[in-house]
Amino acid sequence: MGTLSFGATVSLDGYVADANGDFQWSAPSDAVFAAHIERMAAVSTEVLGRKTYALMQYWETYPDDDDHPADDREFARRWRKIEKVVVSSTLTPDEVKAGRDRLVTSLSLDELRRIVDSAPGVVEIFGPTVAAPAIRAGMVDEFQFFVVPKVVGGGLRALPDDVRLNLRLVAHKIYDGVAHLRYVAR
Known part of the structure; x- marks a missing residue:
């Protein structure tokens, strides 16, 4: 049985992209x-939306x-090993390319519970739009934020x-002025 994690790189005022949709400031x-x-x-499984999947x-x-670069190669190796569940009503199965990836046209909370229950590790829900229903339902076990100044x-x-949310800080670290904060649900 897995656990559900939501992570994001955010501005100090809580945004993952600015009003123009730009997120290059978070590189x-x-x-x-x-x-x-x-x-x-x-992470064994990623649940992500169409735009994040394309990115x-x-x-x-x-x-x-x-x-x-060695770090880029290692990130790519780890990314390719992760099972992906792509949430999109506009993509077709042919557009979801990798063998371990699957498409769901909508993600109910029951389907998300099945995904988490059957996962051998952490299920990361990637993107605030896809994650919002799970966050509202109190399903997210862990939150990880990289806060950019x-x-x-x-x-x-x-x-x-x-x-x-009532969260408890369980870890924090600073990298080049960016705060990595890990919280668990109480």
Whole structure:
């Protein structure tokens, strides 16, 4: 039985993308990228939306040779091992490319529970839009935030506006001014 985790890189004011949809301000330093690689060791399954799936396709074909940075190769190796559940009503099964990936046209809370219950490790729900129903339902066991010291003033919020959570900080670390905060639900 797995556990459900939601993680995001966020601005100090709580956004994953600014009002124009830009998230380049959140590009990780080498130290933050290394923390993501380490974090991924426990992840067996990713639940993600169409846009995030398209963005992460880059790692599916990343070259595994000495001409490319070792950390990038390791991230790609770990990413390719993870089972992906793509939530999209517009993609077709032919557009979900990798053999371990599957498409669901909508994600009910019951389906998400089945995914988590059958996972051998951490199920990471990737993206605030896909994660919002699970966060509202209190299904998320762990929250991991990489807080970037920038204020973007608006955009796509990491957490839904209409939710209240009682969390306990279980770990924190600072990387190049970015705070990595791990919380568990109480």
